[in-house]
Amino acid sequence: MLKTAIEAAVEAGGIIAELYPGPRAISLKGFRDLVTDADTAAESAIFKKIQARFPDHAILSEEAGGHVSGSGYTWVVDPLDGTTNYAHRHPVFSVSIGVLEGGEPIVGVIHDPLRHHTFAAFRGGGARLNDEPIHVSGVAGLENALIGIDWGHENEVRERTLNDLHRILPRCGALRAAGSAALTLAYVAAGWNDAYFQPGLRPWDAAAGVLLVNEAGGRCTTLKGDPYRVRFSDCVATNGWIHDELLRLLKRMP
Ligand code: IPD
Ligand code: CA
Ligand code: CA
Numbered sequence: 001m002l003k004t005a006i007e008a009a010v011e012a013g014g015i016i017a018e019l020y021p022g023p024r025a026i027s028l029k030g031f032r033d034l035v036t037d038a039d040t041a042a043e044s045a046i047f048k049k050i051q052a053r054f055p056d057h058a059i060l061s062e063e064a065g066g067h068v069s070g071s072g073y074t075w076v077v078d079p080l081d082g083t084t085n086y087a088h089r090h091p092v093f094s095v096s097i098g099v100l101e102g103g104e105p106i107v108g109v110i111h112d113p114l115r116h117h118t119f120a121a122f123r124g125g126g127a128r129l130n131d132e133p134i135h136v137s138g139v140a141g142l143e144n145a146l147i148g149i150d151w152g153h154e155n156e157v158r159e160r161t162l163n164d165l166h167r168i169l170p171r172c173g174a175l176r177a178a179g180s181a182a183l184t185l186a187y188v189a190a191g192w193n194d195a196y197f198q199p200g201l202r203p204w205d206a207a208a209g210v211l212l213v214n215e216a217g218g219r220c221t222t223l224k225g226d227p228y229r230v231r232f233s234d235c236v237a238t239n240g241w242i243h244d245e246l247l248r249l250l251k252r253m254p
Contacts, residue, residue: 001054001073001099002122005109008049009095012042012079013113016086016095020114026087032153034083039063042095043079050075057099062204068231074100076230078204081110082180096182098207100230108208108215110186119186119212127189127216136218136239137191142249144173145242148184148196151177157200164197167249185209188237189216195238195246199223203230213237223250 016038025037043063050059058069061077068074075097080086082093091114099107106123119134121127127134139145147168151158169175176193178184182205187193189212198205207230210220219240220228225247228235238246 001107002109002120004049004053005075005097005099005107006111006118006120008046009097009109009111010113010118011049012046012095013111015042015045016080016093017113020086020089024087030153032084034087035063036080036083036087038086039080039083043077046077046079046095046097050077060203062202068100068103068203071102074103076100076105076204076207078182081182081205082178085179090179092178092180092183094180094183094186096204096208098204098211098230100207103230105207105211105230108211110182110208110212112183112186117186119189121189121208121212121215123211123215125215127212129186129190134190134216136188136213136216137194138241139173139194139239140241142168142172142242142245145194146174146176146192147172147246148187148193149175149177150179150181150184150196150198152198152200154200157198160199164250167251168246171249181205182209185237186212188218188239189213191216191239195236195242197223197234197236197246197250199234201233201235206230206235210235210237219243221247223247
């Protein structure tokens with residue numbers, strides 16, 4: 001499954017990268033929620049690969065929908081994470097493919113087709129970038145931390161994040177909003193960001209990324225500090241060292 005996830009993500013990434021410089025077919029599928037011809041072309045290629053090799057597995061994908069299998073395997077696919085960036089030709093986006101077993105991630109792959117970065121993990125096997133082991137950072141205090149955030153699409157989510165930032169910004173090293181949740185989670189796994197949080201994630205944004213963070217030695221919870229599950233929308237992912245300090249500032253913990 002890991003091999004197939006890597007092959008599918010790299011193939012989809014190739015399609016996205018090839019379409020990137022050309023004219024774009026962009027439509028609005030929801031409030032501030034864009035979809036392009038590249039999203040659907042990448043998704044079709046991923047589906048073809050998964051269905052040819054694992055015809056019995058369930059697939060949940062951003063554009064095509066689907067469901068999570070309660071007991072079996074489910075592929076959770078975001079064919080293009082960072083569509084707003086992509087539509088603006090802002091060069092930060094990724095392909096994210098996770099596999100769940102009984103609802104828990106066991107395989108996670110995030111591919112950045114412009115930088116040729118392939119982040120991959122399987123449960124119990126550690127995390128890798130282009131086949132080399134990666135580990136979360138050792139930054140132990142928020143004052144030195146590079147924290148990733150996202151604004152999401154909804155005003156309610158943006159308001160919550162804005163309120164959180166009033167407490168976090170004066171205390172952290174620096175803050176970045178890259179525009180691809182999956183890629184920022186992969187960066188936490190690689191130690192390039194020390195933390196990431198978002199109150200409005202969907203399963204396909206996080207399924208692969210949280211496995212990468214956990215396998216790289218980090219920690220993923222909800223904003224209240226409960227263990228993160230892919231059905232939850234709020235996620236705090238860190239190198240572990242700064243987790244409790246960040247949760248206290250997010251103030252949803254006693
Ligand atoms: C979005 C990106 C963005 C995050 C949004 C996601 P999409 O995914 O990950 O960074 O803020 O919440 O929906 O729509 O580009 O696949
Ligand atoms: Ca996404
Ligand atoms: Ca997407």
